[in-house]
Amino acid sequence: MLRVAAIPRILEQINTDGVKGSALVTMEGALLGYAGEMLPDVKAQVFGAVSSSMWDDFDEAGTNGTGELDMLFLSMDNGQLAIARAGPQFLVCAYAMKACGTGILRAKLKAISDYLADSLGALGS
Numbered sequence: 001m002l003r004v005a006a007i008p009r010i011l012e013q014i015n016t017d018g019v020k021g022s023a024l025v026t027m028e029g030a031l032l033g034y035a036g037e038m039l040p041d042v043k044a045q046v047f048g049a050v051s052s053s054m055w056d057d058f059d060e061a062g063t064n065g066t067g068e069l070d071m072l073f074l075s076m077d078n079g080q081l082a083i084a085r086a087g088p089q090f091l092v093c094a095y096a097m098k099a100c101g102t103g104i105l106r107a108k109l110k111a112i113s114d115y116l117a118d119s120l121g122a123l124g125s
Contacts, residue, residue: 007024018101026090026091079095081094085113
């Protein structure tokens with residue numbers, strides 16, 4: 001079982017090599033924890049809600065509502081936003097600088113989302 005106090009320490013592990021911040025949110029957008037910097041001038045709670053909403057929109061449009069979307073990458077003016085499913089009820093979000101390679105960002109997000117999916121599995125059912 002994962003303790004809430006441990007979430008920032010777990011997320012902090014991917015905040016290197018151009019990844020500035022990461023967050024764990026529910027599918028409904030509730031922020032469970034974050035580490036590092038999120039989007040400039042955006043509060044972490046708003047970041048979680050917006051990330052969840054974008055995930056829902058892309059999941060609905062891209063998979064015809066089947067819920068098969070695993071990862072989403074968005075390129076923005078000041079960086080990159082990556083979102084990955086962490087079990088049936090949670091999302092892991094990462095904000096990275098433009099210079100961060102997509103491959104390294106994908107690998108980090110995959111590793112942390114797999115770990116959190118295992119740890120949060122009992123909570124999502």
